[in-house]
Amino acid sequence: TKAPTPPTKAKEKASEPPLGRQNNKTAPPSPPRIISDLRGRSYQRIAFLGEGGFARVYEVVDQQGQNLACKVVTKDSLKTKKAKTKLYAEIRIHKMLEHPNIVNFIDCFEDEDNVYMSLELCTGGSLMDVFRQRRGFSEAETRYFMIQILGACHYMHAHSVIHRDLKLGNIFLDANFNIKVGDFGLAALIENEGERKKTICGTPNYIAPEVLFDTANGHSYEVDVWSTGVILYTLLIGRPPFQTREVKDIYDRIKDNIYEFPDKRPISAAAKELITSILTKDPAQRPTVYEIVDHPFLSQGTFPPYLPEAACNGVPDFS
Ligand code: ADP
Numbered sequence: 413t414k415a416p417t418p419p420t421k422a423k424e425k426a427s428e429p430p431l432g433r434q435n436n437k438t439a440p441p442s443p444p445r446i447i448s449d450l451r452g453r454s455y456q457r458i459a460f461l462g463e464g465g466f467a468r469v470y471e472v473v474d475q476q477g478q479n480l481a482c483k484v485v486t487k488d489s490l491k492t493k494k495a496k497t498k499l500y501a502e503i504r505i506h507k508m509l510e511h512p513n514i515v516n517f518i519d520c521f522e523d524e525d526n527v528y529m530s531l532e533l534c535t536g537g538s539l540m541d542v543f544r545q546r547r548g549f550s551e552a553e554t555r556y557f558m559i560q561i562l563g564a565c566h567y568m569h570a571h572s573v574i575h576r577d578l579k580l581g582n583i584f585l586d587a588n589f590n591i592k593v594g595d596f597g598l599a600a601l602i603e604n605e606g607e608r609k610k611t612i613c614g615t616p617n618y619i620a621p622e623v624l625f626d627t628a629n630g631h632s633y634e635v636d637v638w639s640t641g642v643i644l645y646t647l648l649i650g651r652p653p654f655q656t657r658e659v660k661d662i663y664d665r666i667k668d669n670i671y672e673f674p675d676k677r678p679i680s681a682a683a684k685e686l687i688t689s690i691l692t693k694d695p696a697q698r699p700t701v702y703e704i705v706d707h708p709f710l711s712q713g714t715f716p717p718y719l720p721e722a723a724c725n726g727v728p729d730f731s
Contacts (some may be wrong), residue, residue: 449521534587548650634695641690
Protein backbone atom coordinates (compact mmCIF):
# COMPACT_ATOMS: atom_id res chain seq x y z
CA THR A 413 0.00 0.00 0.00
CA LYS A 414 1.03 3.56 -0.68
CA ALA A 415 1.52 6.17 1.99
CA PRO A 416 -1.57 8.39 2.27
CA THR A 417 -1.40 11.91 0.97
CA PRO A 418 0.00 14.19 3.67
CA PRO A 419 -2.66 14.88 6.28
CA THR A 420 -4.17 18.30 6.33
CA LYS A 421 -3.43 19.03 9.97
CA ALA A 422 0.11 17.70 10.03
CA LYS A 423 2.63 20.39 9.29
CA GLU A 424 3.97 19.40 5.92
CA LYS A 425 7.61 20.16 6.29
CA ALA A 426 10.00 17.39 7.17
CA SER A 427 12.41 19.37 9.28
CA GLU A 428 11.80 21.67 12.20
CA PRO A 429 10.89 24.38 12.87
CA PRO A 430 7.43 23.88 11.37
CA LEU A 431 6.23 26.15 8.62
CA GLY A 432 5.55 29.63 9.84
CA ARG A 433 2.26 31.38 9.42
CA GLN A 434 0.70 29.97 6.28
CA ASN A 435 -1.52 31.54 3.61
CA ASN A 436 -0.76 34.95 5.01
CA LYS A 437 1.00 37.31 2.68
CA THR A 438 1.43 40.08 5.24
CA ALA A 439 2.46 39.72 8.86
CA PRO A 440 -0.30 40.67 11.30
CA PRO A 441 0.23 43.94 13.19
CA SER A 442 2.23 43.62 16.40
CA PRO A 443 0.19 43.54 19.60
CA PRO A 444 0.24 46.79 21.60
CA ARG A 445 3.39 47.69 23.61
CA ILE A 446 1.24 47.62 26.74
CA ILE A 447 -1.15 44.66 26.67
CA SER A 448 -4.08 45.04 29.10
CA ASP A 449 -6.66 42.56 30.28
CA LEU A 450 -10.18 43.43 31.37
CA ARG A 451 -9.28 43.21 35.07
CA GLY A 452 -6.92 46.16 34.83
CA ARG A 453 -3.74 44.12 34.74
CA SER A 454 -1.18 45.07 32.13
CA TYR A 455 1.91 43.58 30.60
CA GLN A 456 4.69 45.41 28.86
CA ARG A 457 5.86 43.73 25.64
CA ILE A 458 9.65 43.69 25.56
CA ALA A 459 10.86 41.13 22.99
CA PHE A 460 9.74 38.76 20.27
CA LEU A 461 10.48 35.13 21.15
CA GLY A 462 9.26 33.13 18.18
CA GLU A 463 6.31 32.02 16.15
CA GLY A 464 4.65 28.76 15.25
CA GLY A 465 1.89 27.87 12.84
CA PHE A 466 -0.80 29.69 14.81
CA ALA A 467 0.68 32.18 17.20
CA ARG A 468 3.43 34.65 17.89
CA VAL A 469 5.10 34.58 21.26
CA TYR A 470 6.54 37.62 23.06
CA GLU A 471 8.42 38.18 26.27
CA VAL A 472 6.42 40.52 28.53
CA VAL A 473 6.85 41.97 32.03
CA ASP A 474 3.87 42.05 34.36
CA GLN A 475 3.14 44.77 36.95
CA GLN A 476 5.07 42.87 39.62
CA GLY A 477 8.16 42.98 37.42
CA GLN A 478 7.97 39.28 36.54
CA ASN A 479 9.01 38.24 33.03
CA LEU A 480 6.54 35.96 31.25
CA ALA A 481 5.92 34.59 27.79
CA CYS A 482 2.78 35.81 26.06
CA LYS A 483 1.32 33.76 23.21
CA VAL A 484 -0.73 35.95 20.88
CA VAL A 485 -3.34 34.65 18.45
CA THR A 486 -4.98 37.22 16.19
CA LYS A 487 -8.77 37.26 16.11
CA ASP A 488 -8.46 37.50 12.32
CA SER A 489 -7.11 33.96 12.35
CA LEU A 490 -10.06 32.81 14.47
CA LYS A 491 -12.84 33.45 12.01
CA THR A 492 -13.69 29.81 11.36
CA LYS A 493 -15.43 27.61 13.88
CA LYS A 494 -12.64 25.07 13.50
CA ALA A 495 -9.94 27.60 14.43
CA LYS A 496 -11.92 28.75 17.49
CA THR A 497 -12.58 25.20 18.66
CA LYS A 498 -8.89 24.39 18.31
CA LEU A 499 -7.75 27.40 20.36
CA TYR A 500 -10.37 26.76 23.07
CA ALA A 501 -9.21 23.13 23.29
CA GLU A 502 -5.59 24.26 23.66
CA ILE A 503 -6.52 26.69 26.44
CA ARG A 504 -8.82 24.25 28.23
CA ILE A 505 -6.23 21.46 28.20
CA HIS A 506 -3.15 23.56 28.99
CA LYS A 507 -4.96 25.27 31.88
CA MET A 508 -5.62 21.89 33.55
CA LEU A 509 -1.96 20.95 33.76
CA GLU A 510 0.46 21.80 36.52
CA HIS A 511 3.78 19.98 36.59
CA PRO A 512 7.43 21.05 37.00
CA ASN A 513 8.22 19.80 33.49
CA ILE A 514 5.25 21.42 31.73
CA VAL A 515 5.19 25.12 30.75
CA ASN A 516 2.97 26.73 33.37
CA PHE A 517 -0.20 28.29 31.98
CA ILE A 518 -0.79 31.51 33.89
CA ASP A 519 -3.77 33.31 32.39
CA CYS A 520 -5.67 34.04 29.22
CA PHE A 521 -7.50 37.16 28.14
CA GLU A 522 -8.38 39.13 25.02
CA ASP A 523 -8.67 42.58 23.55
CA GLU A 524 -10.32 43.76 20.36
CA ASP A 525 -7.65 42.24 18.10
CA ASN A 526 -6.06 39.28 19.85
CA VAL A 527 -6.41 36.42 22.29
CA TYR A 528 -3.48 36.24 24.74
CA MET A 529 -2.10 33.40 26.84
CA SER A 530 0.45 34.31 29.49
CA LEU A 531 2.84 31.45 30.14
CA GLU A 532 5.89 30.63 32.19
CA LEU A 533 8.91 32.06 30.36
CA CYS A 534 11.44 29.51 29.14
CA THR A 535 14.62 31.51 28.73
CA GLY A 536 16.67 28.49 27.59
CA GLY A 537 14.77 28.32 24.27
CA SER A 538 13.66 24.99 22.87
CA LEU A 539 15.50 21.68 22.98
CA MET A 540 15.70 22.09 19.18
CA ASP A 541 17.80 25.23 19.62
CA VAL A 542 20.30 23.47 21.91
CA PHE A 543 20.23 20.37 19.68
CA ARG A 544 21.15 22.50 16.64
CA GLN A 545 24.21 23.77 18.49
CA ARG A 546 25.27 20.34 19.70
CA ARG A 547 24.03 17.97 16.93
CA GLY A 548 23.36 15.23 19.44
CA PHE A 549 23.99 14.53 23.10
CA SER A 550 25.88 12.07 25.28
CA GLU A 551 23.95 9.21 26.87
CA ALA A 552 24.16 10.85 30.31
CA GLU A 553 22.65 14.11 29.02
CA THR A 554 20.02 12.20 27.08
CA ARG A 555 19.01 10.38 30.28
CA TYR A 556 18.69 13.75 32.01
CA PHE A 557 16.37 15.12 29.30
CA MET A 558 14.37 11.92 28.75
CA ILE A 559 13.46 11.34 32.39
CA GLN A 560 11.89 14.81 32.56
CA ILE A 561 10.08 14.42 29.24
CA LEU A 562 8.74 11.06 30.42
CA GLY A 563 7.69 12.59 33.76
CA ALA A 564 5.65 15.21 31.89
CA CYS A 565 4.23 12.53 29.62
CA HIS A 566 3.17 10.33 32.52
CA TYR A 567 1.48 13.30 34.22
CA MET A 568 -0.38 14.30 31.04
CA HIS A 569 -1.60 10.76 30.46
CA ALA A 570 -2.68 10.43 34.10
CA HIS A 571 -4.80 13.55 33.45
CA SER A 572 -6.29 12.03 30.28
CA VAL A 573 -4.32 14.33 27.98
CA ILE A 574 -2.49 13.18 24.85
CA HIS A 575 -0.03 15.85 23.66
CA ARG A 576 0.17 14.55 20.07
CA ASP A 577 2.99 16.86 19.01
CA LEU A 578 5.92 15.99 21.25
CA LYS A 579 9.09 17.04 19.43
CA LEU A 580 12.29 18.94 20.13
CA GLY A 581 10.73 22.23 18.99
CA ASN A 582 7.88 21.94 21.52
CA ILE A 583 10.09 21.06 24.45
CA PHE A 584 11.44 24.17 26.12
CA LEU A 585 14.14 24.80 28.72
CA ASP A 586 14.17 27.20 31.63
CA ALA A 587 17.27 29.09 32.76
CA ASN A 588 18.46 26.02 34.69
CA PHE A 589 18.12 23.53 31.83
CA ASN A 590 14.90 22.10 33.25
CA ILE A 591 12.61 20.60 30.63
CA LYS A 592 9.24 22.31 30.08
CA VAL A 593 6.87 20.63 27.62
CA GLY A 594 4.79 23.24 25.79
CA ASP A 595 2.50 23.93 22.82
CA PHE A 596 -0.75 22.12 23.52
CA GLY A 597 -2.15 23.18 20.13
CA LEU A 598 -2.72 19.59 19.00
CA ALA A 599 -3.43 18.04 22.41
CA ALA A 600 -6.55 15.96 22.94
CA LEU A 601 -8.52 15.01 26.01
CA ILE A 602 -9.68 11.42 26.42
CA GLU A 603 -13.13 11.95 27.93
CA ASN A 604 -14.33 8.34 27.93
CA GLU A 605 -12.03 5.48 28.81
CA GLY A 606 -11.01 3.49 25.76
CA GLU A 607 -11.96 6.32 23.40
CA ARG A 608 -9.85 6.52 20.24
CA LYS A 609 -8.96 9.74 18.42
CA LYS A 610 -9.29 9.91 14.66
CA THR A 611 -7.84 13.29 13.65
CA ILE A 612 -4.64 12.92 11.65
CA CYS A 613 -2.21 15.34 13.22
CA GLY A 614 1.36 15.71 14.37
CA THR A 615 4.68 16.55 12.74
CA PRO A 616 5.97 14.19 10.01
CA ASN A 617 9.22 13.04 11.65
CA TYR A 618 7.52 12.26 14.97
CA ILE A 619 4.12 10.94 13.91
CA ALA A 620 3.16 7.42 15.03
CA PRO A 621 2.27 4.84 12.36
CA GLU A 622 -1.26 4.25 13.67
CA VAL A 623 -2.11 7.95 13.23
CA LEU A 624 -1.33 7.66 9.52
CA PHE A 625 -2.22 4.08 8.70
CA ASP A 626 -4.87 2.91 11.14
CA THR A 627 -7.39 5.67 10.83
CA ALA A 628 -10.25 3.19 11.23
CA ASN A 629 -9.10 2.19 14.72
CA GLY A 630 -7.83 5.63 15.71
CA HIS A 631 -5.06 6.37 18.17
CA SER A 632 -4.50 7.12 21.85
CA TYR A 633 -1.78 7.73 24.46
CA GLU A 634 0.70 5.42 22.70
CA VAL A 635 1.33 8.11 20.05
CA ASP A 636 3.18 10.17 22.67
CA VAL A 637 5.25 7.13 23.64
CA TRP A 638 6.22 6.73 19.97
CA SER A 639 7.31 10.38 19.84
CA THR A 640 9.49 9.89 22.94
CA GLY A 641 11.22 7.09 21.00
CA VAL A 642 11.82 9.44 18.07
CA ILE A 643 13.14 12.07 20.49
CA LEU A 644 15.44 9.54 22.21
CA TYR A 645 16.88 8.41 18.87
CA THR A 646 17.31 12.01 17.68
CA LEU A 647 19.09 13.16 20.84
CA LEU A 648 21.58 10.28 20.66
CA ILE A 649 22.10 9.88 16.91
CA GLY A 650 21.88 13.54 15.90
CA ARG A 651 19.00 13.30 13.41
CA PRO A 652 15.46 11.87 13.46
CA PRO A 653 15.15 8.16 12.60
CA PHE A 654 12.79 8.34 9.62
CA GLN A 655 14.01 11.63 8.15
CA THR A 656 14.28 12.05 4.38
CA ARG A 657 13.65 15.03 2.09
CA GLU A 658 10.13 14.14 1.00
CA VAL A 659 7.36 13.91 3.58
CA LYS A 660 5.79 11.03 1.64
CA ASP A 661 9.02 9.03 1.99
CA ILE A 662 9.10 9.71 5.72
CA TYR A 663 5.60 8.20 5.95
CA ASP A 664 6.71 5.18 3.90
CA ARG A 665 9.61 4.62 6.28
CA ILE A 666 7.34 4.96 9.30
CA LYS A 667 4.91 2.48 7.75
CA ASP A 668 7.67 -0.06 7.06
CA ASN A 669 9.58 0.74 10.28
CA ILE A 670 12.75 1.53 8.34
CA TYR A 671 15.53 3.26 10.29
CA GLU A 672 19.09 2.36 11.14
CA PHE A 673 21.73 2.83 13.79
CA PRO A 674 24.66 4.38 11.90
CA ASP A 675 28.13 2.95 12.66
CA LYS A 676 29.64 6.43 12.82
CA ARG A 677 27.46 7.27 15.80
CA PRO A 678 27.80 4.26 18.09
CA ILE A 679 25.37 4.03 21.01
CA SER A 680 25.07 1.49 23.83
CA ALA A 681 23.22 -1.80 23.43
CA ALA A 682 20.76 -0.64 26.12
CA ALA A 683 19.95 2.55 24.19
CA LYS A 684 19.42 0.59 20.97
CA GLU A 685 17.21 -1.90 22.74
CA LEU A 686 15.05 0.82 24.28
CA ILE A 687 14.66 2.73 20.98
CA THR A 688 13.74 -0.48 19.16
CA SER A 689 11.11 -1.40 21.74
CA ILE A 690 9.53 2.09 21.72
CA LEU A 691 9.47 2.31 17.93
CA THR A 692 7.23 -0.75 17.70
CA LYS A 693 4.60 -0.39 15.01
CA ASP A 694 1.78 -1.99 16.98
CA PRO A 695 0.79 0.54 19.66
CA ALA A 696 -0.47 -2.24 21.93
CA GLN A 697 3.05 -3.77 22.00
CA ARG A 698 4.82 -0.49 22.80
CA PRO A 699 6.18 -0.12 26.36
CA THR A 700 4.31 2.06 28.84
CA VAL A 701 5.95 5.19 30.25
CA TYR A 702 6.61 3.18 33.47
CA GLU A 703 8.36 0.43 31.55
CA ILE A 704 10.52 2.97 29.70
CA VAL A 705 11.61 4.64 32.93
CA ASP A 706 12.47 1.19 34.36
CA HIS A 707 14.56 0.22 31.33
CA PRO A 708 18.31 -0.28 31.99
CA PHE A 709 19.16 2.64 29.68
CA LEU A 710 17.39 5.02 32.07
CA SER A 711 17.80 3.19 35.36
CA GLN A 712 21.55 2.47 35.07
CA GLY A 713 24.59 4.54 34.11
CA THR A 714 25.58 8.13 34.84
CA PHE A 715 22.60 10.29 35.66
CA PRO A 716 23.43 13.99 35.99
CA PRO A 717 21.21 15.79 38.54
CA TYR A 718 21.52 19.00 36.49
CA LEU A 719 23.25 20.24 33.34
CA PRO A 720 25.79 23.06 33.47
CA GLU A 721 25.41 25.99 31.08
CA ALA A 722 28.44 24.75 29.14
CA ALA A 723 26.23 21.92 27.83
CA CYS A 724 25.08 24.35 25.14
CA ASN A 725 28.48 24.12 23.49
CA GLY A 726 29.96 20.73 24.31
CA VAL A 727 29.68 17.52 26.31
CA PRO A 728 29.98 18.37 30.02
CA ASP A 729 32.30 16.28 32.17
CA PHE A 730 30.26 14.35 34.76
CA SER A 731 33.16 12.36 36.18
P1 ADP B 1 2.44 27.43 17.86
O1 ADP B 1 1.33 26.90 18.72
O2 ADP B 1 1.98 28.52 16.96
O3 ADP B 1 3.22 26.36 17.16
P2 ADP B 1 4.45 27.61 19.95
O4 ADP B 1 3.76 27.42 21.25
O5 ADP B 1 5.19 26.41 19.43
O6 ADP B 1 3.46 28.18 18.85
O7 ADP B 1 5.48 28.82 20.07
C1 ADP B 1 6.18 29.36 18.97
C2 ADP B 1 7.59 29.76 19.38
O8 ADP B 1 7.56 30.72 20.43
C3 ADP B 1 8.43 28.63 19.93
O9 ADP B 1 9.09 27.91 18.94
C4 ADP B 1 9.40 29.36 20.86
O10 ADP B 1 10.46 29.91 20.11
C5 ADP B 1 8.56 30.48 21.40
N1 ADP B 1 7.92 30.13 22.70
C6 ADP B 1 6.74 29.51 22.88
N2 ADP B 1 6.42 29.36 24.19
C7 ADP B 1 7.46 29.88 24.87
C8 ADP B 1 7.77 30.04 26.28
N3 ADP B 1 6.91 29.63 27.23
N4 ADP B 1 8.93 30.64 26.62
C9 ADP B 1 9.80 31.06 25.67
N5 ADP B 1 9.58 30.95 24.33
C10 ADP B 1 8.43 30.38 23.93
